Amino acid sequence: MVYRLSTRLLNICIASFCKAQQLEKAEAVIIDGIRLGVLPDVVTYNTLIDAHCYFFGTDAAHSVLYRMREAGISPNVVTYNSLLAGAARNCLLSLCLDLFESMLQAGIHPDVWSYNTLMHCFFKLGKPDEAYKVFRDIILSNLSPDPSTFNIMINGLCKNGYTDNALGLFRNLQRHGLVPELVTYNILINGLCKAGRLGAARRILKELGESGHQPNAITYTTVMKCCFRSRQFEQGLDILSEMKSKGYTFDGFAYCTSIGALVKMGKIKEANDYMEQMVRNGIELDLVSYNTLINVYCKEGNFVAAFNLLDEIESGGLECDKYTHTIIIDGLCKAGNIEGAQRHLNYMNTIGFDSNLVAFNCMIDGLCKAGLTDHAMKLFESMEVKDSFTYTSLVHNLCRERRFRCASKLLLSCLKGGMKILRSTQHAVLDGLRCSGYTSEARKLRSKIRLGRLLH
DNA sequence: ATAGGGTTAG
Incomplete structure (x- = not known):
């Protein structure tokens, strides 16, 4: 009895060190325990494996598993679930499947958690059919699905483009008398909104209000983002102030959503206020937050501060990503520093981001606006992948320079690539050709545009 | 455990 109690205490102690990411202290406690005659048990090792998965990855966790077996302790379903969660977090599907296999071979029955993971x-990994098979297995087996099963299903269906199925599953739950959790509502509202189904999203939001759940900060951030995404800026700002006045705590997500929208609206001063508040409140900055802040600095022309943050990212052990570089390049272009932008683009290419389409688009647009159209064309020709942004910048600028035949050529290759381009852009080219006397070219272009519409 | 945040043209 005394022994069991001690092991429990040992495990509680180890769990708190693991949670604080102090794994060497956890190990030291194990050694102390052994010295005192208190041996680690399966819970001890499971705690360690879970923490290793989280902080150091699956390989580290597997070496703990090895030690566990050496110590003569057999893994159980919890052990495997931790390993599975680690593998799933890193999208290591084949490892997940292997773990399932060895679980079955060891005679350990997977539980709902295993299947959910x-x-x-x-x-x-974008394999909704396979996921659905797992779901069916849960239903057909004598395990019963838990609320997370449905949340994962609804989220996964939304993320893979099956919004209607997600909505259907949600309604099915309600028909069976199950009360959806707040998470479920949040998942569905976000999914519907991202699919452009604003009416349905609003309906679910209303149902959430009638459900007895209190919306949380995530609900507010989600809905706010929905408004901004659909360019309903005033409504988004209303939700922002409601969130503030109701005393919700802002985390990095809420701040970044608000700051990003304010920058887009040109409210740089307000964006800066929120940025200062965010830092003052001690929000730990991750890469997305850094990128958001760098964007604010760029848009207010404070490139010293922007580049300082760039250094801070790297010295803090994070790595700049394509967003960081795009924000810098676009910022320099919009501030009229084309040379600086070109320099950063070259630098970006040398460090392996040479297929950053958005950054190239920003550079093209910047060159165009600076009147360096030929330079922009050269860059355009060197690009392997282009999209409608690329074409729109160039076509508009060529029209501005009254080079309508060149614009027409680009417009055609854009349409031939199956890319959508605004009617107003097409009309700019057509009208330009007509007004400058290229009537037959205009006619030809118009029929080709019509043909293209039929084909795509 | 499952949910929310960052970049470009007109």
């Missing part, structure tokens, strides 16, 4: 992994 596998399902989530399939969804994350």
Whole structure:
């Protein structure tokens, strides 16, 4: 009895060190315990494995598993679930499947958590059919699905483009008398909104209000983002002030959503206020937050501060990504520093981001606006992938320079690539050709545009 | 455990 109690205490102690990411202290406690005659048990090792998965990855966790077996302790379903979660987090599908296999071979029955994790992994890798098979297995087996099963399903269906199925599953739950959790509502509202189904999203939001759940900060951030995404800026700002006045705590997500929208609206001063508040409140900055802040600095022309943050990212052990570089390049272009932008673009290419389409688009647009159209054309020709942004910048600028035949050529290759381009852009080219006397060219272009519409 | 945040043209 005394022994069991001690092991429990040992495990509680180890769990708190693991949670604080002090794994060497956890190990030291194990050694002390052994010295005192208190041996680690399966819970001890499971705690360690879970923490290793989280902080150091699956390989580290597997070496703990090895030590566990050496110590003569057999893994159980919890052990495997931790390993599965680690593998799923890193999208290591084949590892997930291997773990399932060895679990079965060891005679350990997977539980709902195991299945949920596998399902989530399939969804994350864009394999909704496989995920659905797992879901069916849960239903057909004598395990019963838990609320997370449905949340993972609804989220996965939304993320993979099956919004209607997600909505259907949600309604099915309600028909069976199950009360959806707040998470479920949040998942569905976000999914519907991203699919452009604003009416349905609003309906679910209303139902959430009638459900007895209190919306949380995530609900507010989600809905706010929905408004901004659909360019309903005033409504988004209303939700922002409601969130503030109701005393919700802002985390990095809420701040970044608000700051990003304010920058887009040109409210740089307000964006800066929120930025200062965010830092003052001690929000730990991750890469997305850094990028958001760098964007604010760029848009207010404070490139010293922007580049300082760039250094801070790297010295803090994070790595700039394509967003960081795009924000810098676009910022320099918009501030009229074309040479600086070109320099950063070259630098970006040398460090391996040479297929950053958005950054190239920003550079093209910047060159165009600076009147360096030929330079922009050269860059355009060197690009392997182009999209409608690329074409729109160039076509508009060529029209401005009254080079309508060149614009027409580009417009055609854009349409031939199956890319959508605004009617107003097409009309700019057509009208330009007509007004400058190229009537037959205009006619030809118009019929080709019509043909293109039929084909795509 | 499952939910929310960052970049470009007109």
